[in-house]
Amino acid sequence: MSQAPTTAVFSSISDVERETGVPKETLRVWERRYNFPQPERDANGERLYPFEQVARLRVVKRLLDMGYRPGKIMQLSTDELNSMASKSGTGSIAGDADDPLLRQCLAMIKAHQMHELRLKMAQSLLQLGLRRFVLEVVAPLTTLVGDTWAAGGLAIFEEHLFAELLQSVMRNAIFAANQQVNHADAIPRILLTTVPQERHGLGLLMAEALFALEGAHCVSLGVQTPLADIVEAARVQRADIVALSFSSVMSPRAAVDNVIELQSRLGPHVQVWAGGSCAALARRQLGPNCVLDLDDIDTSVARWRAQNAAVAS
Numbered sequence: 001m002s003q004a005p006t007t008a009v010f011s012s013i014s015d016v017e018r019e020t021g022v023p024k025e026t027l028r029v030w031e032r033r034y035n036f037p038q039p040e041r042d043a044n045g046e047r048l049y050p051f052e053q054v055a056r057l058r059v060v061k062r063l064l065d066m067g068y069r070p071g072k073i074m075q076l077s078t079d080e081l082n083s084m085a086s087k088s089g090t091g092s093i094a095g096d097a098d099d100p101l102l103r104q105c106l107a108m109i110k111a112h113q114m115h116e117l118r119l120k121m122a123q124s125l126l127q128l129g130l131r132r133f134v135l136e137v138v139a140p141l142t143t144l145v146g147d148t149w150a151a152g153g154l155a156i157f158e159e160h161l162f163a164e165l166l167q168s169v170m171r172n173a174i175f176a177a178n179q180q181v182n183h184a185d186a187i188p189r190i191l192l193t194t195v196p197q198e199r200h201g202l203g204l205l206m207a208e209a210l211f212a213l214e215g216a217h218c219v220s221l222g223v224q225t226p227l228a229d230i231v232e233a234a235r236v237q238r239a240d241i242v243a244l245s246f247s248s249v250m251s252p253r254a255a256v257d258n259v260i261e262l263q264s265r266l267g268p269h270v271q272v273w274a275g276g277s278c279a280a281l282a283r284r285q286l287g288p289n290c291v292l293d294l295d296d297i298d299t300s301v302a303r304w305r306a307q308n309a310a311v312a313s
Helices: 013-020 024-034 051-065 078-088 091-096 100-110 114-128 130-150 156-178 202-213 227-236 252-266 277-281 294-312
Strands: 010-012 047-050 189-193 217-220 241-245 271-275
Touching: 010 013, 010 051, 013 024, 013 047, 013 051, 047 051, 051 078, 051 130, 051 277, 100 114, 100 130, 100 156, 114 130, 114 156, 130 156, 130 202, 130 294, 156 202, 189 202, 189 227, 202 217, 202 241, 202 294, 227 252, 241 252, 252 271, 252 277, 271 294
Parallel strands: 189 217, 189 241, 241 271
Antiparallel strands: 010 047
């Protein structure tokens, strides 16, 4: 009995830009200069990228973020690129891949056992408390899932299922943490969002959870807020700090440009704090007081309070 032919999966150039973080103009330049990617064309002559090339582009983007030059890696095979990416990763990420809990969670995602994964998340949250849950489970698991997806080990829908589940878990945890905050007197007042180019919101939720634990007043706008609306929301909400999340799909240059533009529009009385893997790459340009790691949120909030108490006195 013959099997039905499988249908190839293709992505438009806009889809590829959105999924990999590589701008359309760069894709066209690479096509001419390195003969990769090699898209097919539809009836209207528009570029269509096979799934395998999109997966390879994800790894290329990750290596570029690590500091590799396109000319050094563009002609390598996907297996060679994956090997370089795994060897170039930080020790913490490599260690996370060997953590039994994280391996178990990743296996549940691959097996589509989302109910079991939700129970495992709830159990870990109860055992560890919110701060350790975010730092020891949510953050490294999100990185592991992202790396696995970039290497072709997860389908896009599987990564989306995980993201939706984790958003639900985190929002419930944030709601519980906020019950302990007296919002009338809470400081600093923190507005959380992402810029229009950034559609990933898990980093934002992790930061909000840790800010809530520090007794800050948090207002989240969700993702992809235009800069003009961020400025207006900061005014209306009387924000002391605007906190932005930048994932690996953003370029460090774009993160720096957005932060500098917002700082200019907001004025000296509102600070801009940036977090996420892309912001970490831009730390040198933005400065240590602007770029936050998740585990530094408590000390950063305490420093802000100390500085503003000194100003007030």
